[in-house]
Amino acid sequence: MIERPDDVHALVGRELGPTSAVLIDQARIDAFAEITEDPQWIHVDPVRAAAGPFGSTIAHGYLTLSLVARGLTELLPLGPGVVSINYGLDRVRFPSPVPVGSRVSMTVRIGDLRPVTDGVEFVARCTLIADGAVKPACVADAVLRYLRAPA
Numbered sequence: 001m002i003e004r005p006d007d008v009h010a011l012v013g014r015e016l017g018p019t020s021a022v023l024i025d026q027a028r029i030d031a032f033a034e035i036t037e038d039p040q041w042i043h044v045d046p047v048r049a050a051a052g053p054f055g056s057t058i059a060h061g062y063l064t065l066s067l068v069a070r071g072l073t074e075l076l077p078l079g080p081g082v083v084s085i086n087y088g089l090d091r092v093r094f095p096s097p098v099p100v101g102s103r104v105s106m107t108v109r110i111g112d113l114r115p116v117t118d119g120v121e122f123v124a125r126c127t128l129i130a131d132g133a134v135k136p137a138c139v140a141d142a143v144l145r146y147l148r149a150p151a
Helices: 005-011 026-036 046-050 061-075
Strands: 022-024 082-093 102-116 119-130 138-148
Touching: 005 102, 005 119, 005 138, 022 026, 022 061, 026 061, 061 082, 061 102, 061 119, 061 138, 082 119
Parallel strands: none
Antiparallel strands: 022 102, 082 138, 102 119, 119 138
8 A cells, every 4th residue: 555655665666466357348348439439340340350350359459558547556556645646658559459358467567766746756667468468468658646645
């Protein structure tokens, strides 16, 4: 549990995780497609996708990326004295698709920490991988700020 922003110092260089796995089923893919208005057939048409390059529908890359927030919450739980601010992403890659029915988990490596007003800023290298995959589904360098929460 991160009780104060400075608690992150003890985690620099360490790999945390993996998280519990998340099932990427067709319902989740369809819901993401609807919310993001991205109905490309490779995601939402199982019949057509079966004849496509991956043999089934696959998760949107941004759906996979969205799991970073869940993973960070699980691996870096925050106490009431800390607020997490998503400051951005330095680098995101999708080396491998996530076929429907996959279970995805995440590890995090903490690095590049620096002080900021009322807290710290750091880079969390987030690596998401589908069960049985050789390559990660997503590697993202999330830039986070942990700040002191108002009393």
